[in-house]
Amino acid sequence: MSEEFDCIVVGAGLAGLTAARYLQSAGLSTLVIESSSRPGGRVKSDQLDGFTLDHGFQVINSGYPNIEMLGLLEDLEFTPIAQGGLPFRIVGGIHKPSDLTRPFLRGVFLTEPRNVSPRVRAEIYKSFLFGKPGLVSGGASAFSELLAAPVSNIHFNETVQNIDGTHVKTDHALYSARKVVVATDPTTATHLVPSLDVIRTTSSTTWYHVADSMIEGAGRLAVPASGPLIHSIAISDVNTSYAPKGSQLFSSTTLKNISESEVRKELSNIWRCKTSDWQFIAKYEINQSLPIHPAGKPLYSPLEIRADLFVVGDHRGYPSQQGAMETGKRAAKKIIERALQAR
Numbered sequence: 072m073s074e075e076f077d078c079i080v081v082g083a084g085l086a087g088l089t090a091a092r093y094l095q096s097a098g099l100s101t102l103v104i105e106s107s108s109r110p111g112g113r114v115k116s117d118q119l120d121g122f123t124l125d126h127g128f129q130v131i132n133s134g135y136p137n138i139e140m141l142g143l144l145e146d147l148e149f150t151p152i153a154q155g156g157l158p159f160r161i162v163g164g165i166h167k168p169s170d171l172t173r174p175f176l177r178g179v180f181l182t183e184p185r186n187v188s189p190r191v192r193a194e195i196y197k198s199f200l201f202g203k204p205g206l207v208s209g210g211a212s213a214f215s216e217l218l219a220a221p222v223s224n225i226h227f228n229e230t231v232q233n234i235d236g237t238h239v240k241t242d243h244a245l246y247s248a249r250k251v252v253v254a255t256d257p258t259t260a261t262h263l264v265p266s267l268d269v270i271r272t273t274s275s276t277t278w279y280h281v282a283d284s285m286i287e288g289a290g291r292l293a294v295p296a297s298g299p300l301i302h303s304i305a306i307s308d309v310n311t312s313y314a315p316k317g318s319q320l321f322s323s324t325t326l327k328n329i330s331e332s333e334v335r336k337e338l339s340n341i342w343r344c345k346t347s348d349w350q351f352i353a354k355y356e357i358n359q360s361l362p363i364h365p366a367g368k369p370l371y372s373p374l375e376i377r378a379d380l381f382v383v384g385d386h387r388g389y390p391s392q393q394g395a396m397e398t399g400k401r402a403a404k405k406i407i408e409r410a411l412q413a414r
């Protein structure tokens with residue numbers, strides 16, 4: 072016999088965790104099933120020899136309404152990037168007005184901005200200019216763990232294999248629920264809910280190096296106007312918890328997985344120094360970094376696929392923490408409203 076819940080949320084990324092928080096606080100019995108061993112999805116980090124290594128350059132924006140609403144940064148040590156002025160500096164020539172935004176937005180969307188809807192470009196640019204992007208001590212994982220903290224009943228290391236009506240089959244068990252919320256990455260969502268459109272995604276690689284001598288002013292994001300490197304920053308200048316005392320940790324991202332020596336050459340041009348003695352720490356290749364949100368696609372796609380099936384995540388909103396969390400919140404509110412009406 073399958074176990075029965077009010078709701079099952081598939082995936083404990085930001086969208087799934089946000090949905091689960093709202094559903095559980097409304098008193099709905101909710102099971103969260105997560106295939107990996109920890110919460111956060113794409114928002115996570117590793118600790119290695121005193122260094123904090125986020126899976127990609129992932130800033131937390133204290134101005135995102137969903138982060139503000141849940142008061143998430145109150146319990147974390149948050150340090151903004153570049154206090155005062157633009158949070159980035161363009162490396163290379165500025166020849167036309169779009170050169171002022173293109174390099175930065177390429178680093179945000181992990182693709183050329185022309186591939187992304189103008190509405191989404193404006194939304195994200197605004198959030199960086201008027202919000203306060205920064206880093207939290209302990210890395211991106213600290214943020215996800217805090218979001219997950221009040222959520223009970225998360226089954227980690229359990230993968231949903233298929234959804235048949237309100238039955239959810241995993242590699243461990245069969246469950247059922249009145250409502251199922253699919254909160255996975257877009258590729259898995261399309262596999263679990265075949266009626267969804269296929270979503271194109273970007274890929275990226277983030278490299279971590281330690282400089283052999285301190286570089287001044289490297290705590291402001293450098294965004295090259297051209298070349299394979301899309302951004303680089305001394306992440307430990309922004310938040311000192313990212314590296315042991317006396318070490319300067321650089322996070323640099325490329326769209327293609329180029330060789331480490333090419334990355335060093337690019338870093339040398341950006342930071343105007345010799346990088347041959349920089350220590351390579353790690354690299355993270357992320358195959359499906361972000362969904363591409365093309366022109367013409369609305370900011371939010373419908374979340375209710377059937378009366379008993381919702382799909383949330385950044386691919387149903389726009390590619391960002393805010394977009395993902397907002398879809399989780401909207402779906403949960405709809406489910407709660409229906410549950411109240413049914414009483």
Ligand SMILES: Cc1cc2nc3c(=O)[nH]c(=O)nc-3n(C[C@H](O)[C@H](O)[C@H](O)COP(=O)(O)OP(=O)(O)OC[C@H]3O[C@@H](n4cnc5c(N)ncnc54)[C@H](O)[C@@H]3O)c2cc1C
Pocket residue numbers: 081082083084085086087104105106107110111112113114126127128129130131132229230231232254255256259275357359360361383384385386389390391392393395
């Ligand atoms: C390199 C990089 C940098 C970024 N930088 C920023 C930034 O600075 N600011 C910003 O706002 N956004 C940024 N983003 C975007 C942001 O991280 C994402 O938009 C957001 O985290 C997506 O959350 P999600 O919950 O929709 O999906 P995900 O994080 O992908 O969560 C999906 C979850 O579902 C789980 N899952 C998948 N399949 C199954 C299954 N079959 N059964 C059970 N569980 C399953 C996965 O393990 C995962 O935990 C960045 C993303 C990347 C990759």
